[in-house]
Amino acid sequence: MSKKIAIKKLISNEDNPRYIGEAKFKKLVKSIQDFPEMLEKRPIIVDENFVVLGGNMRLKACLKAGFTEVWFEQVKDWTEEQKKQFIIKDNVGFGDWDWDILGNKWVAGDLQDWGLDVPNWETDIEFADDDDIDDEFDYPDDIEKSHVRMIQLFFNDKTEPIFKQLELKARKELDTDNVTDSVFKLFKQVYGKDS
Numbered sequence: 001m002s003k004k005i006a007i008k009k010l011i012s013n014e015d016n017p018r019y020i021g022e023a024k025f026k027k028l029v030k031s032i033q034d035f036p037e038m039l040e041k042r043p044i045i046v047d048e049n050f051v052v053l054g055g056n057m058r059l060k061a062c063l064k065a066g067f068t069e070v071w072f073e074q075v076k077d078w079t080e081e082q083k084k085q086f087i088i089k090d091n092v093g094f095g096d097w098d099w100d101i102l103g104n105k106w107v108a109g110d111l112q113d114w115g116l117d118v119p120n121w122e123t124d125i126e127f128a129d130d131d132d133i134d135d136e137f138d139y140p141d142d143i144e145k146s147h148v149r150m151i152q153l154f155f156n157d158k159t160e161p162i163f164k165q166l167e168l169k170a171r172k173e174l175d176t177d178n179v180t181d182s183v184f185k186l187f188k189q190v191y192g193k194d195s
Contacts, residue, residue, distance in 0.1 A: 002043040002071045007062060009050055010072065016056045018091055021175035027115040028061040034113075036067075043071040045090070050074070053083055054090040117181060 020028065032039065039062070044055035052059055053075065062070050078086070102111060108118045155163055170182040 002040055002073055004069045005050075005072050007059070007067055007070050010044060010046060010059055010070065011049070011051045012059060013052045013056055013087070016052070016087065018056065019172065020057050020060075021172070021177065023175050024115070024177055025057070025061065025064075028057060029064050030113075031115050032058065032061050032067075033065050040071045043073045045086070046072055046074050047078065047083060048074065048076045053086050117177070 039058065042055070042058070044059055045053045047053055059070065075086075097116075102116075102118070111118050153163075167179050167182055170186055171177065174182055174185045176182045176185060
């Protein structure tokens, strides 16, 4: 059950493997300032010593926003292995955004205000005409055309860890939060000069 606690009693986890770029951090602070009630439903998770297991970025943003109290839940009697597992599983994104639904049923400005990186479909990405797309590929009857495309990259046991390491480095340098944005920005920087 969530309770409130003085923010200064919580200890940021120095082993937290997550980071947040400056632009994303500003969005998080704004999001929390705009809708602080959400924090009660997504409390900061701490261990028996008040070390943060889940919500390190929210804690940092709450401090920046000037909060003196935050909602928290405390877990007790967890092993170190369980704590480590929670830290990772709490941050794994299993789902993906359905850009067709977002584009048709949500307001892009609201999504951006809430912290979602929404591509500017007119300027960020150039699409072929729909007629050209149809000529290139026969869509099955049950699939609608979409302006969202997926590219799969295949790695072996040696190249995958190298790619992951380089992509994380690119995220930090480019202030992105996902592999798609990192790869797109890198390609645009390297090859976009001539286009």
